[in-house]
Amino acid sequence: MEKYKRILVTSALPYANGPIHLGHLAGAYLNADLYVRYQKLKGRQIIYICGSDEHGVPITIAAEKKGISPQKIVDEFHSRNLKAFKQFGISFDYYGRTSSPVHHKTSQEFFLNLYKKNIFKKITDKQLYDEESKMFLPDRYVKGTCPNCSYNEAYGDQCEKCGSSLSPLELIEPKSALTGKTPVLRETTHWYLPLGEFQEKLSTWLDTKKDWKINVLGQVKSWLNEGLKDRAVTRDLTWGVPVPLEDSKNKVLYVWFDAPIGYISATREWADLKGDPEQWKQYWQKPDTKLVHFIGKDNIVFHCIMFPAMLMAHGDYILPDNVPANEFLNLQGRKLSTSKNYAVWLEDYLLKFPVDPLRYYLSINAPETKDADFTWQEYMARNNGELADILGNFVNRTLAFAKKHFNHKVPSRGPLNKMDKEIIKILSDAPATVGTFFEHFTFRKTATGFMDVARACNKYFNDTEPWKTAKTDRQRCATALNICIQACRTLAIISAPVIPFSAEKIWNMLNLEGSVLGQCWDTAADFVIENEHELGDLSILFAKFEQKQIQGEIDRLEKNQESEPDKTETAAGEKTKIKYEDFSKIQLKVAQVVQAEKIKKTDKLLKLTLEIEGRQRQIVAGIAQHYTPDEIKGKKIVIVANLEAVTIRGIESNGMLLAAEDDDGIMSVLSLDRDVKTGANVK
Ligand SMILES: [Zn+2]
Structure with a gap:
């Protein structure tokens, strides 16, 4: 961190054509939010930028299916998704949208900058054209058979079965996604970003990224090894950012050209709103800014190759310091499928369950270096067995004991014994230990990290047996209780990034001033609660779930399943016995x-x-x-x-x-x- 003065965090812009589900949260939002909340507690200058991607073919296709305008679709999902993210505690500093005038202007300026430097190649060639709907068929407007794996529902930009990226002309037996007709070839002109010319510069830059995740470097290196090819940055469509050239009627910028620029335009809008319109430049143009992109693995090529090449070509911008991309989240042993409604939708979840158990489980089970599996059974087990039985139990028994035996006030510490010193050591090491996990993007360990401290505290409470010493050794009892109350404060701060709503509840139960969000990470283990401090009202921190609460969710998914589950594996990941x-x-x-x-x-x-x-x-x-x-x-x-x-x-x-x-x-x-x-x- 020393070389940086400020941090700019972005999460992939979600398409505003549908609601957010758990796969999105686990891929690019929860991990970013944990990182941002931690850095804020560290007192660092940081902003978190995101927004709706309102262009691109998935939007226009969704609009055509519903028979309404693309604008109507993006208006609906922009506000719905923003509301759901907020309820889930995703702490964006600004959530923009790519249909905004500032974004159109920013991406057109970016395009013209490269155009004037003669970066683009202007190429006229033949592309697929649907004679019935009278339009070219870029990206997802065309479907066909994948040349790599023979999957017959591959899109013109990607095969979702084998994951390879495609161009429409590579598809075998292409069909228009609009009319189902076989398209014809027709000439059209587009502007291409010659990625090959950036290959050396990109390789040199990526060679310095030794600390990036292996799943990210692996994918990037395989792209580089294949040799980078020209990529068209314009499309024959009417929905999008118009190409700002005279000879470009009915052409818009390719969505993967304008979407990452959306991070820049959203930062501009954030600065405008703050009344300091030039401040966005600090974050995008000063080399002492650390830029971190949080994305899912399907976006690696755009954030590690294409966008950096664009930024290099422009020259005024910094490059990302890290792109900690996540792998995918599966659901009850099967791949998520939005079209088959095999998903857990965030809006639906929020109506039925509290936020923090999901934040906790998705953190501890994040698809960090390989795909992870979400099961309702494990969700319940983590809530009941860890949040409720360990953290919740410790906070509750500590405060209930103080209420009963010390008149709801903090008793004073006397001389420390060996057990006291041991738990104090664990507490004082915790901010640095758990903090390292955030710094290194190993978020699974951030959740286990604070839970291990809570476990040690619970054990300390048991071992010191205050219910016995209350009658036999009042000073010993008071010392242990004082330490337990101080530990509740430490736990509130170090758990706040992962479970912010519950951390705030602990804060209120301790009756401390301000909010847990305004505290300092590094001094989280200082014993600053004074003797005789009056504690707040007790409430249940984590309610336990019963099987019937999650059974409905499991049944719904079973009904929507798209393939047979792998029945040889139990929820705990253990195989059943064989002969x-x-x-x-x-x-x-x-x-x-x-x-x-x-x-x-x-x-x-x-x-x-x-x-x-x-x-x-x-x-x-x-x-x-x-x-x-x-x-x-x-x-x-x-x-x-x-x-x-x-x-x-x-x-x-x-x-x-x-x-x-x-x-x-x-x-x-x-x-x-x-x-x-x-x-x-x-x-
Ligand atoms: Zn394929």
């Missing part, structure tokens, strides 16, 4: 890797050629983020030899290698202690 006969059906063999290469357009996959008893076979393995082809070449590994062949990205895979994966997503391929011939059975 030896079941295990013996699996044929495990030793194989040697003779050749390895990365699979194009993927960041995780390696194609391995194996040798087994003189015969060759080919498998696809998801280890590219953990092993380079050279590292794995020559190794003897263990494979499942009798697995049915599958085709992955058009490549046949005849077996599966065995590897261990830890909670952080780090993988280690199983190898052998002694040199064994290939073909040897593993049992």
Whole structure:
């Protein structure tokens, strides 16, 4: 932090074409909010910027489906989403919208700046055109078969099945999403950002980002390895920011050109509103600003390659310091699907349940380096067993005890014993320890961090047995209680980023001045509550849930499920027991890797050629983020030899290698202690 004076945090602009669900929250909003709330407690100068993305084809398609104007759609979802985010405690300093005049002006200026520097290539070529609806079919206006995985519902910009990014012309048997007709080819002219010309500059810059998350660097490196290609930054559409050139009728800026500029225009609007219109420049143009983009993994290429290239080309702006992208959140063991209503919608959740248990569970179970799974059962278990039984119980028993035995006032401390000193040490270490997790974007640990402190406090209460010393050793009892009350204050502050509403409740129960939000992180463990301080009213911090409360949610999802659940796994992630006969059906063999290469357009996959008893076979393995082809070449590994062949990205895979994966997503391929011939059975 030392090199920076201020921090600018952004979260991906959500499309204003539908409501927010848990997948959004876990991807790019809750983690950003935790970071911002922590930095504010640290006393740092920081702003948090976001807004609605109101352009792009998903919006116009949603409008056409409903038979209303795009403006009507974005007006509705802009206000609904903003309200839901606020209720969930997402603490934006400003939430803009890309249909605003300031945004249109800012992105047109940005485009013209690059245009005047001759950065763009103007290219005329043939694109798909729907003769019936009389329009070109960019991005999601065209559907067809994915050339990589043969999925027949792939979009013109991306295949959602295999994740590869596509252009409309790559689709096999393309069909118009509007009319279902087969499009024709027609000439049109567009402006392209020649990303290849930025390749070297981008590589050099990205090479300095050693501390970025491995899932992000893995994806970025695979794009760079493939070689960056020109990308059109304009589209033949009428909804969007008009291209500010004479010869560009009925053309708008590509949504991924204008959306990231939305961060800049929203910061401008924030500064205007503060009555200091130039202040946005501090945040975007001074190199002592730390810029952090929070996004989901599907946006990595835009935030780590395309937007930085645009910023480099412009020259007046800083580049992001970090892009801590998250992976995806699954739901009850299956992929979320908004179209099948297989999702938990935030608005719906807020009507039925309190905010903090969800913030806590989504933090502790964040898809930080690999996909995570949300289950209602674990949600309830975390609330009942941790928030209520540990943190809630500790605060409640401490304050109830003070009420009963010390007239609702803070008793004074006498001499400290070993147990007192131990808990004081745990408390005084906590701000620095838990703080490090925020600084390093390891948010799962921020939630376990404060809960571990609460657990230690609960144990301290048990071990000191104040209910006994109340009768036998009044001073000992008073000392323990004083420490417990001070600990409640520490816990309120260090838990405030994750569970802000409950932290405020603790603050009020302690009857302390101001709000927990205005406190100082570094002095959270100072014992500043004075003797004889009068405590506030007690209330329940976390109510426990009963099965029937969550059963309705589970039943609804079961009804909307799109595929069979994986019934071999329990909620705790443990597999059910199997018989030896079941295990013996699996044929495990030793194989040697003779050749390895990365699979194009993927960041995780390696194609391995194996040798087994003189015969060759080919498998696809998801280890590219953990092993380079050279590292794995020559190794003897263990494979499942009798697995049915599958085709992955058009490549046949005849077996599966065995590897261990830890909670952080780090993988280690199983190898052998002694040199064994290939073909040897593993049992
Ligand atoms: Zn595909």
